[in-house]
Amino acid sequence: MKAVRFHEFGGPEVLRYEDVEQPTPGAGQVRIRVAATSFNGVDGNIRAGYMQGPIPVELPHTPGIDVAGTVDALGDDVDDVAVGDRVIGFLPMTGTGAAAEYVIAPAEILTGAPENIPLADAAALPLVGLTAWQALFDHGNLTAGQRVLINGAGGAVGGYAVQLAKEAGAQVIATASPRSADRVKAAGADEVIDHTDTDVTAAVTEPVDLVLNLAPVAPEQLAALVTLINDGGTLVNTTVWMPAPSDNERSVRGIDLFVRSDADQLADLAARVSTGELRVDVARRVPLAELPALNAEALPGGKVVITVADA
Numbered sequence: 243m244k245a246v247r248f249h250e251f252g253g254p255e256v257l258r259y260e261d262v263e264q265p266t267p268g269a270g271q272v273r274i275r276v277a278a279t280s281f282n283g284v285d286g287n288i289r290a291g292y293m294q295g296p297i298p299v300e301l302p303h304t305p306g307i308d309v310a311g312t313v314d315a316l317g318d319d320v321d322d323v324a325v326g327d328r329v330i331g332f333l334p335m336t337g338t339g340a341a342a343e344y345v346i347a348p349a350e351i352l353t354g355a356p357e358n359i360p361l362a363d364a365a366a367l368p369l370v371g372l373t374a375w376q377a378l379f380d381h382g383n384l385t386a387g388q389r390v391l392i393n394g395a396g397g398a399v400g401g402y403a404v405q406l407a408k409e410a411g412a413q414v415i416a417t418a419s420p421r422s423a424d425r426v427k428a429a430g431a432d433e434v435i436d437h438t439d440t441d442v443t444a445a446v447t448e449p450v451d452l453v454l455n456l457a458p459v460a461p462e463q464l465a466a467l468v469t470l471i472n473d474g475g476t477l478v479n480t481t482v483w484m485p486a487p488s489d490n491e492r493s494v495r496g497i498d499l500f501v502r503s504d505a506d507q508l509a510d511l512a513a514r515v516s517t518g519e520l521r522v523d524v525a526r527r528v529p530l531a532e533l534p535a536l537n538a539e540a541l542p543g544g545k546v547v548i549t550v551a552d553a
Contacts, residue, residue, distance in 0.1 A: 245342030247302040251291030254537035267317035275314040278362035279306035279340035281546045306339030310365035328355040332368040332503040356515035366545040373501045374402035377478045382452040386411030389450040394457030396422030398545040404429040453477045
């Protein structure tokens with residue numbers, strides 16, 4: 243079968259589109275015929291070797307944390323998944339990824355794919371959708387009537403975060419560039435601030451209950467966001483290379499989010515897609531063989547799906 247792998251850490255040039263042996267599922271595992279994976283920012287950091295502390299991978303390594311595809315073989319002791327099932331999942335980050343024609347996945351991390359969108363497009367959901375969900379609700383404890391500031395809402399996580407926060411009954415203030423402002427507004431943001439020419443702390447005139455930071459801002463900019471939060475509120479930060487600041491005197495918590503795979507939460511997200519409550523936006527679809535070239539590009543704010551031939 244074909245796969246994209248890297249045999250050493252480095253830039254995009256280390257990625258190879260090559261023949262590899264088709265894997266066999268073990269106990270508790272399934273083999274998936276991959277329809278698509280997606281490109282996430284962490285993929286580039288893993289490839290470069292920057293994440294060997296928190297996400298150690300063995301070489302050669304196949305990237306691709308998200309998977310959408312069809313179950314094609316079962317290992318022993320698998321009861322909840324059947325051959326032919328259309329599934330999605332957030333694969334173990336230290337394991338072999340889905341930038342391949344077939345991938346092995348623990349059965350327990352999988353859930354059914356939404357039925358109302360192409361199977362390949364469903365690969366745009368798992369990691370970023372779970373990041374948004376866990377940031378808003380597991381860590382931010384967002385409830386109806388609260389105010390949330392989503393800083394850096396123009397990316398893939400931001401698109402889901404805006405939709406989910408609005409659906410939960412929150413008032414959503416979002417920052418975005420002019421390039422993505424219309425998309426963020428369409429996702430449901432009540433107010434969109436152009437962070438390219440506006441000071442965010444000056445533009446937010448009323449305190450918020452939660453700040454979700456998705457942008458690679460400077461430490462002083464992240465610290466300034468804390469001043470916008472009501473006493474007892476929360477700042478959730480996804481740029482974990484920079485610790486989230488707190489304000490203990492006002493009981494404002496700073497939380498660094500490390501997203502985790504959760505099949506139940508992913509099933510909830512997939513169900514919302516199926517009912518039309520949650521929209522999956524795909525900026526581009528790129529064939530698997532072009533993944534090395536994609537890594538060398540300056541990517542758009544939206545989600546890029548990596549499609550596998552004939553899947």
